[in-house]
Amino acid sequence: MDRSSLLQLIQEQQLDPENTGFIGADTFTGLVHSHELPLDPAKLDMLVALAQSNERGQICYQELVDLISSKRSSSFKRAIANGQRALPRDGLLDEPGLGVYKRFVRYVAYEILPREVDRHWYFYRHRSCPPPVFMASVTLAQIIVFLCYGARFNKWVLQTYHPEYMKSPLVYHPGHRARAWRFLTYMFMHVGLEQLGFNALLQLMIGVPLEMVHGLLRISLLYLAGVLAGSLTVSITDMRAPVVGGSGGVYALCSAHLANVVMNWAGMRCPYKLLRMVLALVCMSSEVGRAVWLRFSPPLPASGPQPSFMAHLAGAVVGVSMGLTILRSYEERLRDQCGWWVVLLAYGTFLLFAIFWNVFAYDLLGAHVPPPP
Secondary structure, eight states: OOOOHHHHHHHHTTTTTTSSSEHHHOOOHHHHHHTTTOHHHHHHHHHHHHHHHHHHHHEEHHHHHHHHTOOOOOOHHHHHHHTTGGGGOOOOGOOOOHHHHHHHHHHHHHHHOOOOHHHHHHHHHHHHSSOOHHHHHHHHHHHHHHHHHHHHHHHSSGGGGGGGGGGOTTTGGGGGTOOOOHHHGGOOOOHHHHHHHHHHHHIIIIIIIHHHOOOOOHEEEEEEEEHHHHHHHHHHHHTOOOOOHHHHHHHHHHHHHHHHHHHHTTTTTOOTTTHHHHHHHHHHHHHHHHHHHHHHSSSSSOSSSOOSHHHHHHHHHHHIIHHHHHHHHBBBBBGGHHHHHHHHHHHHHHHHHHHHHIIIIHHHHHHHHHHOO
């Protein structure tokens, strides 16, 4: 149902003759059933909840339009929360006769969303097109690049020790700071099969469900913000080290998801959540520990410093700040939230500081940067 046909129908039925901007909930429900309008069951339930939150039991016309257009503001969320007693208590786990894909959608809803009303909303309005192409495309590109360099060097573990590795135009190297694309493209290069496997697994297991729920734009923004923050942080805190791997983006996604689970612990219905939380933290900590070991105690002779581990930590900070704001704003407009602008201001300030640091600080401090390969 589009907005214009809905407006025309309301005007023809004279449901709001005095132009008050409100429609009686019972009247509108009767209109839906009598005209057999194709309104999602979850949306109809939410309209009733909105009416319950109104003192007169009426539906605001603008909230109705926003609901049909799949737009949800902070006031909408509060109204739904106040009117949840009108929503059905049956969970999606009781939904019978689902196909394989719809069961996967239900699984994603329970993995990512902490509130039953949001899970209903996502389950009923989810469409398979467009698919979650961003995380899948990034992962595929990383695998292809790794296979190409692996075949070229005939080396699949600790590729960074090969003398030709750092000559790649994708690697971030402090001697090539002027080549700005390297601050992002380093995410396609990896130390070895172990780092690629770890990142690819998390991108598919966590990144794809997050993209299915929150959309391509938000998740790609979070991932790339973590990648960029990772290389810039290394250029400030570990000025002699190169950077490879998509760990900045991966840790932004994982930290945001884990923080969201912790903050909504009672509402999350994913199975074995405590065990999975512990395993995720152990794996992420182990990966950071491995990166620290390779940075300061390289197992093989190397021609220069090995890749830094600071990108992991920078990605985690981006996830806990920007990422958590995004994940807690499911189907809400970010521009309407003060916290979003605070996060953007902090991130923008960091970017400006990092740019000035890379332009001026290396010469002023007399940093001994390894010669570019």
